[in-house]
Amino acid sequence: MQQPAALYEPLRFLTLELQKQLYQVESFLESGDLARAEQSLSRVDYIDNHHLNLLRRISEHTRLADQTAEVDPVTLQSYDHINHSLKTLSRQLQEIVFQARNAPKTAFRLLTKKRVRATFKHLTNGLELIEPAIEAEASTLAIDICRLQVRIDQVCQAQLKKYQNRLRKGQQTDALLNASFIVRDLNRLGEALLRIGEGIISANLGQMIQIERYHSLEATLSALSLDPLEEALTIRAMGETKSGCTISGVMSAEESEGEMLAVFKAGDKTKLKEEKTGIESWHEIYPGIAPKVYSYHNSGNKAALLFEYLTGDTLEKLLLERERKALREALAALFETLENIWQETRIETVHPAHFMRQLKKRLKDVYQVHPELESQSVNINGLKNADLKTLIEQAEAFEATLSTPAAVYIHGDFNLDNILYDPLSKEINFIDLHRSDYQDYVQDLSVLMVSCYRLNRFGPQDRKLIAQTMHAIYDYGRNWAETIGDTDYELRLALGLSRSFLTSTRFVLDSSHAKAMQFRARFLLESLLKLPPEQLHTYRVPREIYHD
């Protein structure tokens, strides 16, 4: 974390004054000596001065930040966050003193327990750690500060339980109640440490984080016995997923070009649970394609998943960077992998993709992003053109007449950026496996093809490579269909493409691009519905739709 003198200095003074206040409150509770209580209260003025001074300097820096860019905005926010947390801690200490001053002498005797002492020891340690944690490059000390909150909570809860048991016996109720209130307030002091640690970690990460998420990271890491303290790990923010999970890379701190050890994903529990299950099924069904899961941790509706960091590039990157040679290699490796997977995971039963049913479910979301796509039926001098809803209904009936080959284990969200290719090992890996299941292989192929088309690149060279990639995927699928005697490949592919063209418009903000995708979706459905029965098996998905 950066230490601009103008901010760091008042923060150090503030911390120092708080250490004094804490020490005096502790001795007051130990001794019941009211003079100590007064001394502790007299610190509050100093604390207020430093707090306000820091507040003023942060706001000056914020105003200047645009011009000088001397201190980054997240660091300013972090100083602000720590400043407020320290002030809150001071106020809470003050309240404890007010509460304890009126408590009966016997309550003090109840407080001179090793658990209460432990609480103060943790708080003192936490305050002492602030400076080194700010000055350290890694977040390990800041994590330690956060961790103290958990320890404080544990000891205070244990102490409160003791008091409760004694309260039930009906003796010393007044003193016990008073002591309980004080211990409960002491417990709340830990929260400030959590927020301070959070501020420092945020500055190190370059983004404000919620400690509850980071907390799960720590729990996850310790489950892996990659103790952040021992291993000196650093955590780097890597981005966010469409579903709102945050992704971080975990690397060893020693090497500055640190080797990535693992990927940490935190967010919605349901999503991550699905992902974990997906990865585990792949390990069972077709080992070696999914990343290893190191640990999984959840609390409430949040969860965190720590898994293997896979080397290589996504196919999306290869396509966007027009790495033609690497892309060709990657596609060859992908097709070989798919063939193996499809051969080995084939089951007896048939699980149709129900493309039109999938489409109907998503249509509302599509219209939310692109209300202009909601079309009406038209009539041009007797030539009728149905509205999209009717078209989908008719296509659904058509789909029901098609035959589907035996199901294979599919990825389920087979986008270009969920496939990794490592040029050194020439291996393919899959990520984002929360929707994997046994299904029609055409589901994966159609999603993959449209994930090419939807790319937000419009240069003629880009569009050509995109079309060629789609064509390659189509050809490969056609080849496989012939191998297994899948006579309805083209028809199901057209439905799958139509479904993906339409549903993917949700992720495409460029309205003319979205329109082009919608036109393709409609065109495919219309052509299928126009087919006379004798032409069903000579139908080919027109390659022209790959081009812009």
Next chain:
Amino acid sequence: MGKKNKRFEHESLQDKDAIVCYLKAVIQGFKKGAIEVSDEEDTITLKPEKLANLKIKADQSKNAQSLNIKIQWSSDQSDDFEETPLFIDPKKAKKKKS
């Protein structure tokens, strides 16, 4: 990128029969796969692709009515792009060799 954009425009007063003739000429061009338009200076030959965007607009006001038909397709005149496919069907490749 060397070629300049070309443009042809024509506007005239016609009777109904003549308009049908014009439309038929366009239809013929579509069927043939080439629509040639020219004036004294230049000739443009459009080659409709298998797929094209069709936009039909009808306007009605107190004083006038109009029908706009716009047909648009992408054309690719650059040939500096590698055309070899990214996937070669192993079976077809074998057939070619034998």
